[in-house]
Amino acid sequence: MKKKDLFVILLIAFSIFVVFFDLFTLDQSFLSGDHREQQYPWAKFYQEQIQEGTLPWWTTHNQCGFPILAEGQVGAFYPLNYIFFRNLPAKRAYNYEILFHYFLGALLFYFYLRRRNVSEWGSFFATLIYLYGSAQGGYFYYNLISQRTVIWLPLSLLLIDSLIETKSFASAFFLSLVFTLQMFGGYLQVAIYSILFSCFYFTLSWLSDRQGKVLVYFGLGGALAILFSLVQLLPTVELAMFSSRAGAAKELAYVGSMTPAGFLTLFYPSWDGFLRSEFYVGLLGLFFVLVSLFSPKETSERFFAVSAILFLLLALGKYSPLYRVLVESTGFGGFRTPIKFLFFVTFCCAVLAGFGFDKFFAAAESGVHSRFKKKSGFLFLLLAIPAALIPFCGQFILKFFEERLLPFFQEYVVKHFYGKAGHPHSAEYYYEKAGSFYRGVIRNLDLSDSYTLTEWLLVLAAIFFVVWLVRTRMKRRLMQFACFVFIFLDLFLYGFTSIKPNYEKFDTIDFPAEYSVILGLLKRDPMLYRVMEVYRDPAENRLFPVFPNFNMLYKIDDIGLYTPLAMREYKEFFRGWGYVNDSISFQWVRPEKVEEKLPDLGLLNVKYVLSEFPFDYPGLRFITEEKGVRLYANEMNASRAFFLPGVSVLESLDDVKDYRNVWIEKYGQQKLTIEYDAPEDGLLVLTDIFYPNWRVSVNGEEKTILRVAKLFRGVPLKQGKNKIVFIYDPGKFIRVGMIALGVGIVILIWIVVSPYFAPPKKKGPVRA
Numbered sequence: 001m002k003k004k005d006l007f008v009i010l011l012i013a014f015s016i017f018v019v020f021f022d023l024f025t026l027d028q029s030f031l032s033g034d035h036r037e038q039q040y041p042w043a044k045f046y047q048e049q050i051q052e053g054t055l056p057w058w059t060t061h062n063q064c065g066f067p068i069l070a071e072g073q074v075g076a077f078y079p080l081n082y083i084f085f086r087n088l089p090a091k092r093a094y095n096y097e098i099l100f101h102y103f104l105g106a107l108l109f110y111f112y113l114r115r116r117n118v119s120e121w122g123s124f125f126a127t128l129i130y131l132y133g134s135a136q137g138g139y140f141y142y143n144l145i146s147q148r149t150v151i152w153l154p155l156s157l158l159l160i161d162s163l164i165e166t167k168s169f170a171s172a173f174f175l176s177l178v179f180t181l182q183m184f185g186g187y188l189q190v191a192i193y194s195i196l197f198s199c200f201y202f203t204l205s206w207l208s209d210r211q212g213k214v215l216v217y218f219g220l221g222g223a224l225a226i227l228f229s230l231v232q233l234l235p236t237v238e239l240a241m242f243s244s245r246a247g248a249a250k251e252l253a254y255v256g257s258m259t260p261a262g263f264l265t266l267f268y269p270s271w272d273g274f275l276r277s278e279f280y281v282g283l284l285g286l287f288f289v290l291v292s293l294f295s296p297k298e299t300s301e302r303f304f305a306v307s308a309i310l311f312l313l314l315a316l317g318k319y320s321p322l323y324r325v326l327v328e329s330t331g332f333g334g335f336r337t338p339i340k341f342l343f344f345v346t347f348c349c350a351v352l353a354g355f356g357f358d359k360f361f362a363a364a365e366s367g368v369h370s371r372f373k374k375k376s377g378f379l380f381l382l383l384a385i386p387a388a389l390i391p392f393c394g395q396f397i398l399k400f401f402e403e404r405l406l407p408f409f410q411e412y413v414v415k416h417f418y419g420k421a422g423h424p425h426s427a428e429y430y431y432e433k434a435g436s437f438y439r440g441v442i443r444n445l446d447l448s449d450s451y452t453l454t455e456w457l458l459v460l461a462a463i464f465f466v467v468w469l470v471r472t473r474m475k476r477r478l479m480q481f482a483c484f485v486f487i488f489l490d491l492f493l494y495g496f497t498s499i500k501p502n503y504e505k506f507d508t509i510d511f512p513a514e515y516s517v518i519l520g521l522l523k524r525d526p527m528l529y530r531v532m533e534v535y536r537d538p539a540e541n542r543l544f545p546v547f548p549n550f551n552m553l554y555k556i557d558d559i560g561l562y563t564p565l566a567m568r569e570y571k572e573f574f575r576g577w578g579y580v581n582d583s584i585s586f587q588w589v590r591p592e593k594v595e596e597k598l599p600d601l602g603l604l605n606v607k608y609v610l611s612e613f614p615f616d617y618p619g620l621r622f623i624t625e626e627k628g629v630r631l632y633a634n635e636m637n638a639s640r641a642f643f644l645p646g647v648s649v650l651e652s653l654d655d656v657k658d659y660r661n662v663w664i665e666k667y668g669q670q671k672l673t674i675e676y677d678a679p680e681d682g683l684l685v686l687t688d689i690f691y692p693n694w695r696v697s698v699n700g701e702e703k704t705i706l707r708v709a710k711l712f713r714g715v716p717l718k719q720g721k722n723k724i725v726f727i728y729d730p731g732k733f734i735r736v737g738m739i740a741l742g743v744g745i746v747i748l749i750w751i752v753v754s755p756y757f758a759p760p761k762k763k764g765p766v767r768a
Helices: 003-019 034-051 079-087 090-115 120-132 144-150 153-166 169-185 188-206 212-240 250-254 260-266 269-275 283-294 299-315 321-330 338-366 371-400 402-417 427-445 450-471 476-498 517-524 538-543 550-554 568-573 591-603 731-757
Strands: 530-534 606-611 620-626 629-634 641-645 660-662 664-667 671-678 682-689 694-698 701-703 706-708 712-717 720-728
Touching (some): 003 090, 003 120, 003 476, 034 090, 034 550, 079 090, 090 120, 090 338, 120 476, 144 169, 153 169, 169 212, 169 731, 188 212, 188 299, 260 269, 269 427, 269 450, 283 299, 283 338, 283 450, 299 321, 371 427, 371 450, 402 427, 517 620, 517 629, 591 606, 591 620, 682 706
Parallel strands (some): 530 606
Antiparallel strands (some): 606 629, 641 682, 664 671, 671 720, 682 712, 694 701, 694 720, 706 712
C-alpha cells in the first residue's frame, strides 16, 4: 500500500467520524421505522440468545411463537454480527457494527477502484459518492441488514478479477465465502441480486478469454456457496413455504417500482417522500458520470455503463418492458420492491464517476480541452437548468390546474391501487390519500421548504461550478480540492434528508419500565401472558409502550407480528382481530371484533389489551390510561396450556366448552416443561404455533404433536401424572451446517498446504 493510499483511507475514516459523530458517541442511532419495529429488537434478542450459549432458533415473543432465525434478518450466522453482539453491550454493538460496515464497505470499494487503475484521488472522490450518496447514505442502505449484505459486492468483484487472472481454485473458494456472507447478512432478496450482478460481471470478463478451467472453478465456487449457506437457506425456505410469499401473485413483483419521475431525485433528493425513489450521486458526481460516458471507455467502464442501464430498467419495475418480460415469463412474484435494483445503479455510477474524474483532470493537466469535456458539460447544463426551473413551473401547473388535475389524480389512484396486491386499504382511504399527496407535492415544490431551497441553491451552484471546471485553466490540485469540498458539502447536506431523519435517541426505544405506567404494570405481572394492541394507523404504534416487534425489548409476548415471512394461515386465522403485517398487506384489529373474540383471545392467553379506542365490554376491565393508550385486563384469560378432559380432537377454538388451566413449570424460548396430573384421558392444548422441528415427549416417551384448532399444538394424555416436554430441535439444520463447515475447513487446509507438496517448476535450459 502506498503512503498516498494510506492517507486517503485516513481521510475516509475521518469523514465517517464527522458525518456519523452522533453514532460514535451513542447519543443517537438509526431507530426510526423498521429499525424500531424490527432490527433493533431482533438484534437485542439475538444478543440475549447467543450470550446464553444458543442461537435464536425460536422466539415466544411474537405470533404465538415464531422461527425467527429462519426469517433471516436477525443474521444468526453472520460472523461479524456474532463478534459485535457477543462482546459489546447492545447499544454499542448496534451502532459500532453499522459504523464498521460503513468503513469496511468504503475500504473495499476504494481498493476495487485502485485495482482498476483509478487514481488515489479519483478513487477517493468516487468513494465519497458511494459512502454518502443513495447507495449507502440513502434509504436503501442505512439499515444494518442491508449493510451486511451489499458491502461485500466490491470484494466479490475483486475475487472474480483474481480468478480470471490467476485461474486458481483458491480465488473461487474465497468468492464462495463472500457469497455465503451475503446470504448470511439477512437480506436474502438483495443477496440474490448482488450475486446475480457478480455473475453478470464474471460472464462478461470470462468472454474475453473463455478459459474452461476458470468457468469450472466459478461453478464450483457457486456450488460451495450454496452448500455453506444451506444452514440458513433450509430453514428460510421452510418458513417461506408457510408464508404468503409462496405462490404470491405476480402482481406483487410490481409493488415498489421506481417511477420515471424518480429521476428528479438526481437533483432534489428530498422529494423521495412523494416520488417513492431516491437516486442521488451528488450533482458533481453526476457530471463526472457524464464525463465517463462521453469519453473513450475501457472494457470495465463499458461493463458499468451497460450494468447501470440494465439495472435501472429492472428498478423501474412495472414501467420497464424488460422487468415485465422477466416477471410474465417466470410468473414469480415472491420478491417485491424492484427499486432495490437501484443500489446497483448508484454503485455503477459511483465507479463511473471515479473514471470520469481521472479522465477530466488528465485532460486538464495536459492543457487539452477535449471534446468529451465540452459534451459532458453541455449535457449537464441541459439537465440542470430545467431542473432549476421545476419548482416554479411544477408548482404553477399544479395550482393553476388543480380543479382538473386533482379529481383525475384521485380517480387514477383509486383505480390502480385499491384492491391491488400490497394495497390493503379502503377506496376512501386512497381517495383521501391522493388529495393529501397532491397538496403535499405543492408544499414540497415551494422554495419556502428548507430542503427544496437548499437543493435548488446547490443546483445553481453546480451549474456555475461545472462551467468553471470546463473553462478554467487553474492548477489541477486546486481544482481537485475544490471538487472534494463541493461533493462533500453536497452529500453532507443530502444526509439531512436521507441519513439524519432516521436518527433517534436510544432513550426513545430502550427506556426503563418506571418511565411508563403501563409498561411498569406489565413488567410486574409474574404470570405467563400475551398482549394485543388495537389501533388503526401504522404511525400510532409509537404511542404504545409495546407493539410488534418492539415488545421483544421487554420480554413481553404479543400475538401480533411484523415480518415479510409471517405465516399465511396465522394471518388468515386472525383476520380482523389480530395485527399481522407481512409487508404484502396488513390487517388491523377492528374494535367491534374485540368483544366477539374475547373468549378466543382468552384461550390464546391474551391477558391484556392495549387500545386507543375506549371499550365498555363485559369481560374487559379498565386498568389505566397513558398518553391516549388504555390498558384493559381480559378477565376471560386462560393459561397458555389447558386440558380438555375426554377430548381427543379439537377442530376449532369455538369447540372448547370445558377446560382446565395447566401450569407450565418452565417456559423458555426453545424448551418448555409441563407437569400435570390428568383427572382422566384427554387432550393437552398448548396455544403455541404448530411448526416443524418441534418435538414432544410424555413421561420420557416421544409422542406425535397434534395440530389442533388449525394452528396450535396438542398432545393426548392418559389419566394420572404426566411430565410433558416440548423441545425445538434444529438438528437437521445443525448437521448440514457442520458438514459445510467441515468441507470448508478441509478445502482451506488444502489451499494452505498444497503449495508445499507441488512439484518444483522445471527450469528452462541455460543459455550461454
